[in-house]
Amino acid sequence: MNINNGVASTPPPPTTSRLRILLSIPDVERAAFISPETHAALNQLGEVTAIAPAQLQSLEAFAAAAAGTDIFITAWGFPRLDAEHLAAAPNLKCVVHAASSLHALVSDAFWAAGIPISQAGAAMAPAVAELSLTFTLSLLRRVHQLDHSLRSGTNWDDARTVPRAREISCARIGVVGASRTGRRYIDACRALGAEVRVYDPYLLKGDPLAASSTTLHGLMANSDVLAIHAPATSETVGLIGAAELALMPDGAAFVNTARSTIVDMEALYKEVHSGRIDAALDVFDAEPLPVDDPWRSLPNVLLTPHLGGATVDSRRRAGGIVVDELRRFISGRPLEHALTRTDLERMG
Structure with a gap:
């Protein structure tokens, strides 16, 4: 061609x-x-x-x-x-x-x-979608917090006091971007019984996902897990800032296996550091992630070194x-x- x-x-x-x-x-x-x-x-x-x-x-x-x-x-x-x-x-x-x-x-x-x-x-789409699903399940089941508690020497009873876990079959999943990867992730979440909504301004009326489409603010405010699967373009840079993150429910989770430029990482850090929401990230503004980067010290995050598709x-x-x-x-x-x-x- x-x-x-x-x-x-x-x-x-x-x-x-x-x-x-x-x-x-x-x-x-x-x-x-x-x-x-x-x-x-x-x-x-x-x-x-x-x-x-x-x-x-x-x-x-x-x-x-x-x-x-x-x-x-x-x-x-x-x-x-x-x-x-x-x-x-x-x-x-x-x-x-x-x-x-x-x-x-x-x-x-x-x-x-x-x-x-x-x-x-x-x-790479199936691999990235699978990591996003892995993050989603881990955050819902509080695996990251439980693992951190036990490894850091927290006693057994105190380690069990994290917020009670959720099941994906009862969770509301929000997806930003109906990309190849996003669609694989959506299929996987739905196969496990999740309710999935999506934000993508380029969805056509005849698209199978059109019936699940919503606004970005509506998605942010009504998702237990928000997963980013949009591309890094001039339109998506800074798409999710402090105002959007503030809409997320207390105890919600943020998953990003796409690109860090889509979200204001400083605003996300503030929300996660406060303990209001948890996060799982495969992408960062600085890569390699410096050994003293503050993201590394948070107990309520999962971090991987940009290997989602590998x-x-x-x-x-x-x-x-x-x-x-x-x-x-x-x-x-x-x-x-x-x-x-x-x-x-x-x-x-």
């Missing part, structure tokens, strides 16, 4: 000669994405050269690797495909991004060039998507996970 100014079209037939593929995934992650079976499949599709993004940071090194290359398989840290880098890759016909966000990779020059691009973000299974799925997309491209079929510039404006 060719992309030009946000308009998708049928890709030109690829050359009949053996394609040259540059596989550029950080060394620490390459084996997770590209299993021996996946690598064998790629070798059947073309001549594969693996070079880590860290080795392509100078334009000279990039040009040496990109010269004559037809396809880029990229991930975090790959050089931005601006005019200079595109000029150094005159044979480039397609890009498949093994990770999710493309914002750091593409440029105005890239979109103007009309090069098809695809990403494997769909592979499971054995999600990485294998991503590698499978890469192979499937290249097969589609080589056979002249539309890419299943292609993105246009317009798509990217509403994605994180």
Whole structure:
């Protein structure tokens, strides 16, 4: 699929000669994405050269690797495909991004060039949704507080005095963002009997979630657990501030496995520090999270180091998507996970 100014079209037939593929995934992650079976499949599709993004940071090194290359398989840290880098890759016909966000990779020059691009973000949705569900269940059952009490030396009887736990089947779950991940999370919560409402201004009337739609303030005020699954865009930066957080019921829980920019983290900290609400976070304004960051000392939070989408299974799925997309491209079929510039404006 060719992309030009946000308009998708049928890709030109690829050359009949053996394609040259540059596989550029950080060394620490390459084996997770590209299993021996996946690598064998790629070798059947073309001549594969693996070079880590860290080795392509100078334009000279990039040009040496990109010269004559037809396809880029990229991930975090790959050089931005601006005019200079595109000029150094005159044979480039397609890009498949093994990770999710493309914002750091593409440029105005890239979109103007009309090069098809695809990403494997769909592979991460089940993993992130599952972590969000794990957070939800843990907060409702007060696992984080009970664990902290016992580990910190609180005596048995005092440890049992935390607010009584809730069951998800009797809980009101609010979801900000009907994204791929948000929908997986909603399905999982409903399967366990939860009442779920959603806020997403882009929901269409015919969408299955439309009947569950509500306002942001209505969602904040009527949720036992609020889960963030919106993308980080100019529209969502600071979407949830002090005024919105103040609407949450006492004893409610806040879950964020999306992006920290969606919420005023200072305002959230004040609410959690007061003990009025609990939180579970996989994303932060400062990453890595400093060892002396005040979030680390709160007993009523669950913290994970931005690994929501990083499971054995999600990485294998991503590698499978890469192979499937290249097969589609080589056979002249539309890419299943292609993105246009317009798509990217509403994605994180």
